[in-house]
Amino acid sequence: MIHVEDWAEIRRLHRAEQMPIRAIARHLGISKNTVKRALASDRPPKYERPLKGSAVDAVEVQIRELLKQTPTMPATVIAERIGWDRGITILKERVRELRPVYLPADPVSRTVYRPGELAQCDLWFPDVDIPLGYGQSGRPPVLVIVSGYSRVIAARMLPSRTTGDLIDGHWRLLTGWGAVPKMLVWDNEAGVGRGRPTSQFAAFAGLLATKIYLCRPRDPEAKGLVERANGYLETSYLPGRTFTGPDDFNTQLSAWLAVANRRLHRTLAARPAERWEADRAGMLTLPPIGPPAWWKFQTRIGRDHYIRVDTCDYSVHPRAIGKLVVVRSDTEEVTVLAGEEVVARHARCWARHQTITDPEHGAASARMRGDFRHQQAARARDRRLAATGTGPPQLVEVEQRELGSYDRMFTLIEGGGATTTGETGETGETGEGDR
Incomplete structure (x- = not known):
């Protein structure tokens, strides 16, 4: 086998200098057959070691049978089923080569979003302890919403991931936008729904007149926008910050997002804030009543x-x-x-x-x-x-005098007159001796 430099020189001498094959062989001190092979090949010579058989060849038929039955079977399980007692690396390489034959690829296509078409939603759990009061601290979830067309990010920390708190968080963020996307994309979050929205979240979607789209399990590419936003918050917002509580967290987050939404987005080659007006113009209007008074x-x-x-x-x-x-x-x-x-x-x-x-x-x-x-x-x-x-x-009953007697006593009616002595015969105003 000749070197690449010799191969290049042979081709130059023959084509540029018009030197015959015999003269080239004499000039370079090589055989005529070597010169002929160099002139016949359009690719530089490359050393290739002769292929040798692999230990996996003996069990390839069994591997194919297992993959035919279960295309997603892990290589470690296959090794156990076929009794493999050699190195696992060469087996994994062969399984990786054979698996696409039985499990077709699922390519991901790029999506172009129209103004107001959709927003992707997710929960982000900051890697920092937030004081919650009463001597407790925790890591409450943060609801993150990213609009597809403009890439504007809205986020807010919530007390929990229950349906009621998720609905209230959506309402507050969408009220801040002043509009509602035509579709909200979620993964299988329990508070939103798995397979289909919960009855409360479906009612909330009816209030907003929007559609709730739940992604398939293990399909993170379907909401890649919000996944990247979560990473952006993790690496650009969180480092170096301290918080006195959830209110302080939300206050700092709102101030930071106002700046972050004016940054130059690399994929869009534009600033999200500059595309926001067109995005909001394509969205739905907010309903006249809010869910806090409804649920x-x-x-x-x-x-x-x-x-x-x-x-x-x-x-x-x-x-x-x-x-x-x-x-x-x-x-x-x-x-x-x-x-x-x-x-x-x-x-x-x-x-x-x-x-x-x-x-x-x-x-x-x-x-x-x-x-x-x-x-x-x-x-x-x-x-x-x-x-x-x-x-x-016991209560004692007291006789009550007729009211007319008091009128006669004070001469308020004819025939009246009060007697002070009564039956004793002593002097009085109307005593018996005066008659």
């Missing part, structure tokens, strides 16, 4: 005058005991209504398993409990007196 639940207040929202208990005024009340909650406030009367209003607690008591409710409860105990003691005393035969003091 609620009813419960009857028991003697323990507390209601539970998420994992926390909130006090209710004890005058609502026994009544059917309506509980409305969002990410910021919990309100309890008995008819039209507000019997409780609390700030939403982000800590877990806490009991929140309004001082007014506690004082009213103590006062009503004292009145109840006094009444119970009075009833018990009456029962004891009745059992001993003494009983409570």
